Amino acid sequence: MHEAGIAAGILKTVIDAAEGAGASRVNTVDVTVGELTEVVEDALHFAWGAATDGTIAQGSKLEITMLPARSRCADCAEVFGHGRYDGGRCPACGGYVVDLLAGRELRVDGIDID
Amino acid sequence: MKIDIGERILAANDDLAAGNRELFAEHGVYVLDLMASPGAGKTSTILATIDALRDRYSIAVIEGDIASKVDAEKVRAHGIPAVQINTGGACHLESAMIRRAVDTLDLDALDLIIIENVGNLVCPSDFDLGEHAKVMILSVPEGHDKPYKYPNIFQVSRAVILNKYDTVGVFDFDEAEFREVVGSLNPHAPIFPVSATKGDGVDAWAEWLAERIEAVKEGGSA
Ligand SMILES: Nc1nc2c(ncn2[C@@H]2O[C@H](COP(=O)(O)OP(=O)(O)O)[C@@H](O)[C@H]2O)c(=O)[nH]1
Ligand SMILES: [Mg+2]
Numbered sequence A: 001m002h003e004a005g006i007a008a009g010i011l012k013t014v015i016d017a018a019e020g021a022g023a024s025r026v027n028t029v030d031v032t033v034g035e036l037t038e039v040v041e042d043a044l045h046f047a048w049g050a051a052t053d054g055t056i057a058q059g060s061k062l063e064i065t066m067l068p069a070r071s072r073c074a075d076c077a078e079v080f081g082h083g084r085y086d087g088g089r090c091p092a093c094g095g096y097v098v099d100l101l102a103g104r105e106l107r108v109d110g111i112d113i114d
Numbered sequence B: 001m002k003i004d005i006g007e008r009i010l011a012a013n014d015d016l017a018a019g020n021r022e023l024f025a026e027h028g029v030y031v032l033d034l035m036a037s038p039g040a041g042k043t044s045t046i047l048a049t050i051d052a053l054r055d056r057y058s059i060a061v062i063e064g065d066i067a068s069k070v071d072a073e074k075v076r077a078h079g080i081p082a083v084q085i086n087t088g089g090a091c092h093l094e095s096a097m098i099r100r101a102v103d104t105l106d107l108d109a110l111d112l113i114i115i116e117n118v119g120n121l122v123c124p125s126d127f128d129l130g131e132h133a134k135v136m137i138l139s140v141p142e143g144h145d146k147p148y149k150y151p152n153i154f155q156v157s158r159a160v161i162l163n164k165y166d167t168v169g170v171f172d173f174d175e176a177e178f179r180e181v182v183g184s185l186n187p188h189a190p191i192f193p194v195s196a197t198k199g200d201g202v203d204a205w206a207e208w209l210a211e212r213i214e215a216v217k218e219g220g221s222a
C-alpha cells in the first residue's frame, strides 16, 4: 500500500511546522482520514513509526480520526451519511446525482510539541 | 504546545499535480491516466487506442511498472514514443514521477499522453497526477462484483472500459448487475464494452476520448 508515501507527506508537513516553531520534539500528531480513502489505519501507524525514525518526530503518537462519508443530493438537498458502497444514491428521493461532502480527506490537523 | 496546521496530507503530491496540470494546459496536450488490475488489458487497450487515433493525433505513452520495460517496448514497436517509469516497488504512480517522464517528451508536438498506471485497483485512485481524466479498465474474467470491492476506483473514473468483452459468454459475468452498481457509484461515467485485442468497441471509446482531446486542443478544460 501507499501508506509509506502518506506517512512521508505527513512528516514533511509536521517537520516544517515543528521546526518553524523551534520545537525540540514532537509529542503527538493529529490527522483526519476520510473513510473513502484507501488508507488502512494500522498500516499508517506502522508506516509512521518507520518514517519518523531519526527525526524530531521519532516516538511521536499519531492520532488518527477516521471521518465517515457524507453526501448531498443535488435533487432534494438531503445530506446523508453513507459507507463506501452505498453513497451513490439519495436515500430520501432515490436521485443519483449526489455531491460528496466528506470522506476523501487526508489532513494534518495539528501537532503537540515541546 | 499545540499548533494548528490544517493542511492536506498529500499536499506535496497535489502541488506537483497542479504543476503538471498547468504544463499540460499550456501545451494543449490531453493526459489520460489508465488504471486496472495486472492483466486486465491496459497495454492492449493502449495499443488499440493508438491504432484508432494515430491518424488524427500525435500520441505518447508513459508506462508505469514496478519493474521491467516490456510494455514500453511494445508501444515503441508500434512506432509511438514511450517512457518507462519503474517505481521500484511502489504500487502506484505519483506526480513527481510523471513530471520526470514528461520532461523527456516534446509536449508541443503531442496531442495525447496515455499513462499506464501500475496494475492495482486500490491506491492509484488516491493520487492526482495532474491528468485530465482517470479511466479504469475492468476485464470480464475479473467478475462483475469488483465495484463492490473496489468502489473508490470506480468513483474517481470518468469512464469505465469493460475489456475482454469477447469472453462475456464464457464467464458468468452479469453485465446488468455490473451496470447498475457502477451506475450507482458513478452515474456520470459511461461504460464502454471493448475487446482490445480484437478491436470491437474500440471506436466508441476512442470517440469519447477524441472529443476531450479536441476540447483541450482548443484551450478548454475538458
Ligand atoms: N480475450 C481477450 N484477451 C485480451 C484482451 N485484452 C487483453 N487480452 C489479453 O490479456 C493479457 C494481458 O493483457 P495486457 O494488455 O498485457 O494487460 P495489462 O497487464 O493490464 O497491461 C494478454 O495476454 C492479452 O492478450 C481482450 O480484449 N480479449
Ligand atoms: Mg501492461
Ligand SMILES: [Zn+2]
Pocket (backbone or CB within 6 Å): A073, A074, A075, A076, A077, A078, A090, A091, A092, A093, A094, A095
Ligand atoms: Zn434526494
Ligand SMILES: [Zn+2]
Pocket (backbone or CB within 6 Å): A001, A002, B090, B091, B092, B123, B124
Ligand atoms: Zn500505492
